[in-house]
Amino acid sequence: MGFATLVLSIAVVWALAYWGAGTGVWVAALAALLAVTTIGTELSGWVVVPLWTVAAAAVLLLGVPAIRRRYITAPLFHQFRKVMPPMSSTEQEALEAGSVWWDAELFTGKPDWQRLLNMPKPHLSAEEQAFIDNETEVLCSLLDDWRITHEDRDLPPEAWRYIREKGFFGLIIPEEFGGKGFSALAHSEVVMKIASRSVTAAVTVMVPNSLGPGKLLLHYGTREQKQHYLPRLAQGDDIPCFALTGPDAGSDAGAIPDRGEVCYGDWQGKRELGVRLNWEKRYITLGPVCTLLGLAFKLYDPDHLLGEQTELGVTLALIPRDTPGVQIGERHIPLDIPFQNGPNEGHDVFIPMSQLIGGSEYIGQGWRMLVECLAEGRGISLPALSVGAGKTVSRFTGAYAAIRRQFNMPIGRFEGIQEPLARIAALTYQMDAARTLTLGALDIGEKPSVISAIVKYHLTEKYRRCINDAMDIQGGSGICLGPSNLLGRAYQAIPIAITVEGANILTRSMIIFGQGAVRCHPWVLKEFQAVQNPDRKRGLADFDHAIFGHVGFVLGNVARSLFLGLTRGRFTRSPVQGPTRRYFQQLNWMSAAFALSADVAMMTLGGALKRKERLSARLGDVLSELYLTSSVLKRFEDQGRPEEDLPLVQWACENSLYRMQESLRLLFRNLPFRPLAWLLRLVVFPTGSPYTEPSDLVDRDAAQLVMTPGAARDRLTQGIYIGHEHHSRQADYERAFAHAARVEPIEKTLRDAKHAGLLRSKHAADRIDEAIEQGIITQEDADALIEMQALRRDVIMVDSFPDYGKQYARQPKGSKKPAIYAV
Numbered sequence: 001m002g003f004a005t006l007v008l009s010i011a012v013v014w015a016l017a018y019w020g021a022g023t024g025v026w027v028a029a030l031a032a033l034l035a036v037t038t039i040g041t042e043l044s045g046w047v048v049v050p051l052w053t054v055a056a057a058a059v060l061l062l063g064v065p066a067i068r069r070r071y072i073t074a075p076l077f078h079q080f081r082k083v084m085p086p087m088s089s090t091e092q093e094a095l096e097a098g099s100v101w102w103d104a105e106l107f108t109g110k111p112d113w114q115r116l117l118n119m120p121k122p123h124l125s126a127e128e129q130a131f132i133d134n135e136t137e138v139l140c141s142l143l144d145d146w147r148i149t150h151e152d153r154d155l156p157p158e159a160w161r162y163i164r165e166k167g168f169f170g171l172i173i174p175e176e177f178g179g180k181g182f183s184a185l186a187h188s189e190v191v192m193k194i195a196s197r198s199v200t201a202a203v204t205v206m207v208p209n210s211l212g213p214g215k216l217l218l219h220y221g222t223r224e225q226k227q228h229y230l231p232r233l234a235q236g237d238d239i240p241c242f243a244l245t246g247p248d249a250g251s252d253a254g255a256i257p258d259r260g261e262v263c264y265g266d267w268q269g270k271r272e273l274g275v276r277l278n279w280e281k282r283y284i285t286l287g288p289v290c291t292l293l294g295l296a297f298k299l300y301d302p303d304h305l306l307g308e309q310t311e312l313g314v315t316l317a318l319i320p321r322d323t324p325g326v327q328i329g330e331r332h333i334p335l336d337i338p339f340q341n342g343p344n345e346g347h348d349v350f351i352p353m354s355q356l357i358g359g360s361e362y363i364g365q366g367w368r369m370l371v372e373c374l375a376e377g378r379g380i381s382l383p384a385l386s387v388g389a390g391k392t393v394s395r396f397t398g399a400y401a402a403i404r405r406q407f408n409m410p411i412g413r414f415e416g417i418q419e420p421l422a423r424i425a426a427l428t429y430q431m432d433a434a435r436t437l438t439l440g441a442l443d444i445g446e447k448p449s450v451i452s453a454i455v456k457y458h459l460t461e462k463y464r465r466c467i468n469d470a471m472d473i474q475g476g477s478g479i480c481l482g483p484s485n486l487l488g489r490a491y492q493a494i495p496i497a498i499t500v501e502g503a504n505i506l507t508r509s510m511i512i513f514g515q516g517a518v519r520c521h522p523w524v525l526k527e528f529q530a531v532q533n534p535d536r537k538r539g540l541a542d543f544d545h546a547i548f549g550h551v552g553f554v555l556g557n558v559a560r561s562l563f564l565g566l567t568r569g570r571f572t573r574s575p576v577q578g579p580t581r582r583y584f585q586q587l588n589w590m591s592a593a594f595a596l597s598a599d600v601a602m603m604t605l606g607g608a609l610k611r612k613e614r615l616s617a618r619l620g621d622v623l624s625e626l627y628l629t630s631s632v633l634k635r636f637e638d639q640g641r642p643e644e645d646l647p648l649v650q651w652a653c654e655n656s657l658y659r660m661q662e663s664l665r666l667l668f669r670n671l672p673f674r675p676l677a678w679l680l681r682l683v684v685f686p687t688g689s690p691y692t693e694p695s696d697l698v699d700r701d702a703a704q705l706v707m708t709p710g711a712a713r714d715r716l717t718q719g720i721y722i723g724h725e726h727h728s729r730q731a732d733y734e735r736a737f738a739h740a741a742r743v744e745p746i747e748k749t750l751r752d753a754k755h756a757g758l759l760r761s762k763h764a765a766d767r768i769d770e771a772i773e774q775g776i777i778t779q780e781d782a783d784a785l786i787e788m789q790a791l792r793r794d795v796i797m798v799d800s801f802p803d804y805g806k807q808y809a810r811q812p813k814g815s816k817k818p819a820i821y822a823v
């Protein structure tokens, strides 16, 4: 009876924690258990009386709010106030910017999958689709990337003209201001397609539609500012840039030394109240050609012309290029990707208050404005560029692996090549899934700052992985630059994508989990706000609610993690049946494991977790992989579960689950409180570590998908530039690839005949003649084989240059070092 009662007690406690029972249910259930124990085990009065006394005391202490607050919550509250890391207003604004969405669901430890699957699949309007099929296609055809990157070091004038005239700079500006008013999805599709043709052009189009004057004016501009500037930006009459970064403020952009002082000055012949500015900025995209400069600076009011306060905080302004004192510098060379980029300075530049974005009302709000806009823009531009690169290499490097032959076989038949090729294909599938899911969220009005950081970081990193793999597969044809090279510039561009819009190491180490832990966790932000509440009484009451909610949440995740760990996720709910069912179940397990591990790390390290960047990064990795895998499963459902795509789904899910497991294991290995880390590991992985990287067979199938013409390959690479109608390198690959598939059976017939000893000629050309003579193949087959040789040669040939030495020996123009570098 004693043993049975013990088992029953454990089962009840476990179930209550697992289902997150409320205080009343806990009290009732524990009282019932105590009663069963008392009666069933015939305990002596010496045991029963203290047992019931302790139970009654616990009920009083925990169940009566006034007592609980006084004896438990208040001491905790004071302790929290002491240990809570002090937070600058900049950090606080950054933390509170944007919204939370599916990321918060992943933090619960029991995501509601139906909510994700019910979300409508994002789609393009007819007008958006037409712009992509027509104007964007034409723009791509105007771009000769070799000429742009090697000869002109700029877009051709006709492309600049076309971009401005056709409204590429006004994709996000509403129609009422003369812009396109496109959805986030359409904006992304345009950038993705251009990126698959020319990174230089993609960056040029991307920047005015991302963080810059256009977006800032849309969100915060005064009516007059919107009416004046938005139509000019939409039509390309003004070319914008946005200048935040300077020599002393890169990642730590809040530390900008650039200054504005409130004063009176002359503006267009009138004396006005305004700001005198001094700044030094660098790396500014479109800076050299801009006509309208968006500027971030710190505003001061030393003469108190606006009020009592002297330091007013980060503020944003619009500076016309021709304003006296503005100096637009020369051009930087960002790794041979010659989009316009350079430094600029301002010396005693005077602007009236009406040039501050949002006017006086938004003085000092600049940091929040930037972070909010970044929460949106970061989820669009660089992810689109990265997916453009992933799709390009999936399609063309996949084709190359089918066309290029070594050891008498297409190189894609070798397992060594299948491994990186599968990775390219499946990571592209995953990147595109995450891109579209995020765009769907943006298009329903979310501003998910944590998710946009996840996609910025992970998609640019996967772009790096894919392009490196493609380089390995294509060997010399990827390395030798020239008009025939499809990979070189995308390879050179990767550090730019990694560095801009939040450098990746910083994003992984500080932002993803750092922001996610506070924003997405169901209780932490509430605790945080309660502790910082200047109204102590209200703060204590809120804290009491949050801290006990948090305790229940942790207990629930302990119970869930252990149960799911023991069963490896089986017996949990999946919203679907079939081949992806187990992945949903495994994600339930990993979500609970993540939520518990995050809480243990936060509870044991507190504010010190901010400095333990590698622990924070690993937790961020798990959260990110949960998001990426969710997006893969959602895409598979949205696309009607096409069976041919399963190798990609399988690869992406298995790889992500393995990475989650390894990140958690490394986290446990490095948590400073060792006994707790061991315990945590036991709870999360009670039956060992089940996940491995995808198998060789999955690799083979995933690689085969991009070496075979058909719907799956087209679906994977949909939306990139191919240029069938124009002469392009991409079209050369397409022709050779399609032909390779046609001649494959003929080549097999020849191979079989050779193995059977029917063909004895040593050379391929002689063997074809011999096969015709013997009636093994027809003349038509032979012609197809000969054509294949020509097409194959066309694809594998690389460029060579007679004037290489001269080109590169040329001295850079303007080699004088600007003052900006004289540090």
Ligand SMILES: Cc1cc2nc3c(=O)[nH]c(=O)nc-3n(C[C@H](O)[C@H](O)[C@H](O)COP(=O)(O)OP(=O)(O)OC[C@H]3O[C@@H](n4cnc5c(N)ncnc54)[C@H](O)[C@@H]3O)c2cc1C
Binding pocket: 241, 242, 243, 244, 245, 249, 250, 251, 252, 282, 283, 284, 285, 286, 334, 341, 496, 499, 500, 501, 502, 503, 504, 505, 506, 507, 509, 510, 613
């Ligand atoms: C081609 C190009 C275009 C750009 N366009 C613009 C533009 O239009 N407008 C604009 O304002 N800016 C622009 N930038 C600036 C860009 O946003 C910055 O380069 C970026 O913020 C990083 O600053 P940094 O290069 O000075 O690197 P640093 O800040 O010096 O960082 C160096 C390294 O340290 C890491 N790091 C920094 N702090 C931490 C930390 N706490 N923990 C871990 N790692 C950390 C970073 O991740 C990075 O890896 C552009 C930059 C480039 C290269």
